[in-house]
Amino acid sequence: MVIYLKRSGFSWILHAFSTLSFALSKPTNEENISLQLDNLLHGYDRRLRPGFGEEPVVIKTDILVRSMGPVNERSMDYSMDCYFRQLWVDKRLALNVSTQNISLNIKVLDRLWYPDTVFLNGGRSFVHMIPMPNKFFRINKDGTVFYSQRSV
Structure with a gap:
């Protein structure tokens, strides 16, 4: 890019370029x-x-039941x-940020430790996938x- 400058506007344009380069180089909060x-x-x-190697991890769980039924008395299902x-x-994930928490894409779980929870005596279960996986992840x-x- 070639810029032709007149002497009278030289300092103003340099100031504008230095302000622009500062604005472009200053990282945003998301970055x-x-x-x-x-x-x-x-x-x-x-x-x-x-x-x-230290204390066991305490995992708090909770289940919010949206609906239940039908109950099959014969098979007890x-x-x-x-x-x-x-x-x-997970103290390894402590962040030095101004926001209280960060909601992340569920794909980040592929890179993090998370509990392998098992329901004993469970028949069949699946994660709700319509229209997409209903998962939420926040740190x-x-x-x-x-x-x-x-x-479900």
């Missing part, structure tokens, strides 16, 4: 969070639970539509992780 997440996950090993939610602390700035999924 800072993305950069921090990348830095956090750089040495993160998803195969190790949080606090490995029933169906249930519910939200299964889990909460735990608080102190490393508290909230994971929710709709199951």
Whole structure:
């Protein structure tokens, strides 16, 4: 790009360019969070639970039942539509950000440790997928992780 300048407007245009370059080089809050997440996950090993070698991880769970039925008395089966939610602390994910929490794409779970929860004596179950997987994933700035999924 070639710019022709007159002497009278030279300092104004240089000031405009320096302001523009500063604005372009200053990272936004989203870029800072993305950069921090990348830095956090750089040495993160998803195969190790949080606090490995220390106290066990406390995982708080809760189930919100949306609907239940029908119940088959003969086979003792029933169906249930519910939200299964889990909460735990992974201090490796603590962020130095101004926002209280960050909601992330569920694909981030492929890079993080999360509990392998099993329901004993469960028949069949599946994660609700219409129109897309009903999953929600959030990290608080102190490393508290909230994971929710709709199951049927």
